[in-house]
Amino acid sequence: MFIYLIAVGSVEKRLLLACxxxxxxxxxxxxxxxxxxxxxxxxxxxxxxxxxxxxLLERIKAVHLPNMLKVVGITDVDLYEEGLNFVFxxxxxxxxxxLVSIYRLKTPDxxxxxERTFKELNHELGHTFGLLHCNSPRxxxxxxxxxxxxxxxxxxxxxxxxxxxxx
Numbered sequence: 001m002f003i004y005l006i007a008v009g010s011v012e013k014r015l016l017l018a019c020x021x022x023x024x025x026x027x028x029x030x031x032x033x034x035x036x037x038x039x040x041x042x043x044x045x046x047x048x049x050x051x052x053x054x055x056l057l058e059r060i061k062a063v064h065l066p067n068m069l070k071v072v073g074i075t076d077v078d079l080y081e082e083g084l085n086f087v088f089x090x091x092x093x094x095x096x097x098x099l100v101s102i103y104r105l106k107t108p109d110x111x112x113x114x115e116r117t118f119k120e121l122n123h124e125l126g127h128t129f130g131l132l133h134c135n136s137p138r139x140x141x142x143x144x145x146x147x148x149x150x151x152x153x154x155x156x157x158x159x160x161x162x163x164x165x166x167x
Contacts, residue, residue: 001069003029003125008038008056008075011102015117019074022118026156027125034065038073045080053079053090053099060097070096070128072121078103088120088144091127098124104147116147119155126157126165134161 003023005016013033020031043055060073079087079101088105091098098121105116122140134141139158144150157165 001029001067002032002065003027003069004032004034004063004065004071006034006036006038006060006063006071006073008040008060008073008077008099010076011074015102015114016074018114019117019121022121022155023125026118026122027129029069032065034063034071036063036065038063040075040077044077048080050078050080050086051075053081053087053101057090057092057097057099060099061092063097068096070098070125072098072100072125074100074102074117074121076102088150089124091124093127093132094130095128098128100124105150107147112151115155116150119150119153120144122155122157126161129165131157131161131164134158136160 016033023031038059040056043051063071081087089100100120107113126141131141133143136158138154140155141161142153
């Protein structure tokens with residue numbers, strides 16, 4: 001079984017390859033990068049100037065790939081959920097699909113940008129494995145409302161979340 005990563009929009013192959021390595025290291029599953037097209041433009045909300053994360057996640061749910069355990073879309077567009085100004089991503093709780101936006105994670109420092117992306121990727125994948133938000137400030141499952149909060153947490157799970165992940 002594989003965890004698949006899919007670029008939704010313009011996402012550099014180098015970032016996808018680095019994300020694949022991160023997922024393998026943190027979750028222990030083999031990772032494949034797929035170039036299956038995801039039609040995302042219909043998720044655009046012109047009144048907000050953003051894309052609906054829920055609508056885009058529905059497009060990713062329609063993707064079926066060989067031996068797929070999970071699938072994560074990585075996008076360069078700005079995402080929102082109703083009631084929130086923006087979201088870094090969304091993940092189906094105990095599901096198989098997640099979505100991460102790099103739009104607000106970008107910084108001139110590539111190392112920091114990649115690290116932020118890994119954190120949000122691990123966070124959303126954590127939801128697909130049944131993990132809820134965690135109160136531990138360093139845990140990757142801690143909710144982040146800003147890039148500063150993303151920077152303050154680790155890309156790894158705390159001991160409590162790690163135990164839940166393995167159970």
